[in-house]
Amino acid sequence: MIDTLEMFKIFNKYRGNSIVLSGRGGRHWQSVSEQPDLDIALGDPAMGGHSSFALGLALSRPNEKVIQFDSEGDVLMGLGALPTIADKMPNNFYHFMLDNGVYGTTGGQPVPNAENIAYDMIARGSGYPNTYAFDNIEDFASSIEEILALEGPVFIALKIIPEVTNVPIGQRVKWQTRTRDQIISDFKNRIGVNN
Amino acid sequence: MSTQKAELSPDLIINEFKKQGVTHIVWLPDSETNFLYLLMEQEPSLTLVPVSREGHAFSTAAGLSTGGAKPVILIQNTGLMESGDSLRGWCMGMNIPVVLMIGYRGYTRHGRNADTAATYTEPFLNAFNVKYYLVESNDDADRISWAFEDAEKIQNPVAVLIGDEFHGFN
Numbered sequence: 001m002i003d004t005l006e007m008f009k010i011f012n013k014y015r016g017n018s019i020v021l022s023g024r025g026g027r028h029w030q031s032v033s034e035q036p037d038l039d040i041a042l043g044d045p046a047m048g049g050h051s052s053f054a055l056g057l058a059l060s061r062p063n064e065k066v067i068q069f070d071s072e073g074d075v076l077m078g079l080g081a082l083p084t085i086a087d088k089m090p091n092n093f094y095h096f097m098l099d100n101g102v103y104g105t106t107g108g109q110p111v112p113n114a115e116n117i118a119y120d121m122i123a124r125g126s127g128y129p130n131t132y133a134f135d136n137i138e139d140f141a142s143s144i145e146e147i148l149a150l151e152g153p154v155f156i157a158l159k160i161i162p163e164v165t166n167v168p169i170g171q172r173v174k175w176q177t178r179t180r181d182q183i184i185s186d187f188k189n190r191i192g193v194n195n
Numbered sequence: 196m197s198t199q200k201a202e203l204s205p206d207l208i209i210n211e212f213k214k215q216g217v218t219h220i221v222w223l224p225d226s227e228t229n230f231l232y233l234l235m236e237q238e239p240s241l242t243l244v245p246v247s248r249e250g251h252a253f254s255t256a257a258g259l260s261t262g263g264a265k266p267v268i269l270i271q272n273t274g275l276m277e278s279g280d281s282l283r284g285w286c287m288g289m290n291i292p293v294v295l296m297i298g299y300r301g302y303t304r305h306g307r308n309a310d311t312a313a314t315y316t317e318p319f320l321n322a323f324n325v326k327y328y329l330v331e332s333n334d335d336a337d338r339i340s341w342a343f344e345d346a347e348k349i350q351n352p353v354a355v356l357i358g359d360e361f362h363g364f365n
Contacts, residue, residue, distance in 0.1 A: 040261075042289075044284075045254075045257070045284035045285050045288050045289060046250075046253075046254070046280045046281045046283065046284025046285050046288075047280075048250065048251075048254075048281070049250060049251060049253065049254025049257075049281055049284070049285050050254070052246070052251040052252075052254035052255040052258065053254040053255065053257050053258035053261075053285065054258060055244075055255055055258060056219075056221075056244075056254070056255040056256060056257060056258020056259035056260075056261070056262065056264075056266070057258040057259070057261055057262045058258075058262075059219065059242070059244065059258075059259060059262070059264070060218075060219075060258065060259045060260075060261070060262025060263055060264035061262045061263070078248075078250075078251060080246070080247035080248045080251060081246075081247075081251050083247060084244065084245060084246050084247060084251065084255075087245060088244060180288075180289070181290075184261060184289070187261070188261070188263075191262070191263070192263075193261075193262065193263035195260060195263060195265070195292070
């Protein structure tokens with residue numbers, strides 16, 4: 001099992017000027033990232049749509065790498081997005097998926113058939129030309145540079161250690177230092193979008 | 196005496212997309228929109244993004260817009276209703292100025308509605324406080340332009356209900 005913070009520290013060495021969608025790993029990525037204006041930490045606008053959002057971003061920014069840290073719960077809720085991504089074949093898109101096996105923000109209930117799903121095979125079967133699955137940090141560390149040198153779309157499933165939250169939403173400690181609107185505004189300013 | 200039937204030309208819709216600077220059509224087809232698909236596919240300024248469930252159209256459009264593109268969503272009213280949370284979270288919640296072209300299945304101006312898809316379409320849009328225009332023929336072309344203008348003005352989705360009961364959308 002992979003520690004999310006340690007994984008992000010390794011990934012950050014190879015991040016370059018990529019656009020990063022930190023997803024459910026946002027709390028950890030915020031403490032590692034050195035380019036917050038290229039980070040898009042959306043929280044959860046609506047579950048099941050994160051990979052589609054990332055696809056849209058990748059299609060609109062074809063000259064920049066778009067790196068998403070998705071979650072297995074979100075992927076399961078929007079599996080139909082995978083064939084669309086493979087259909088459009090964005091060569092700048094790197095689709096990492098953090099798989100802790102549970103719904104971590106609702107108390108840690110397991111996702112359906114948590115122990116038996118091969119997400120990398122689902123992605124491969126959907127048409128992703130390159131897919132990976134890692135369950136330890138050593139293999140991830142030795143492969144990440146090679147993965148980011150490939151043409152996308154690439155799917156990378158990561159078995160991570162669950163970090164379960166089990167307190168009411170209103171009582172949770174907020175880790176975000178910017179609002180979603182500020183994040184989008186900072187990002188658009190950085191890339192020069194005025195819409 | 197012959198009866199003149201009003202029609203909504205697919206060329207008119209494509210030309211409106213070009214006029215508005217649309218870059219991507221995020222859509223899920225149904226059999227009635229195939230004639231529009233062929234024209235869209237042939238138009239070099241438009242990139243089609245096919246989704247497999249309508250809710251994905253809203254998140255995809257949000258990503259496109261955030262990156263500087265100008266998407267349009269083209270789906271049927273049935274899929275719109277399936278997409279409530281995605282409409283709310285990805286487009287309304289993120290202030291995405293996107294036009295939703297909605298095939299108004301079951302719509303009839305002169306007949307008796309026999310399709311619950313039509314029954315609930317406008318109440319659905321009203322519940323989400325999404326402004327909409329009904330377009331039935333080429334005479335309504337300005338309404339498509341107004342939808343684009345309104346979406347930019349309010350930085351939120353605006354819908355165009357394609358209620359062409361003569362030509363083939365429904």
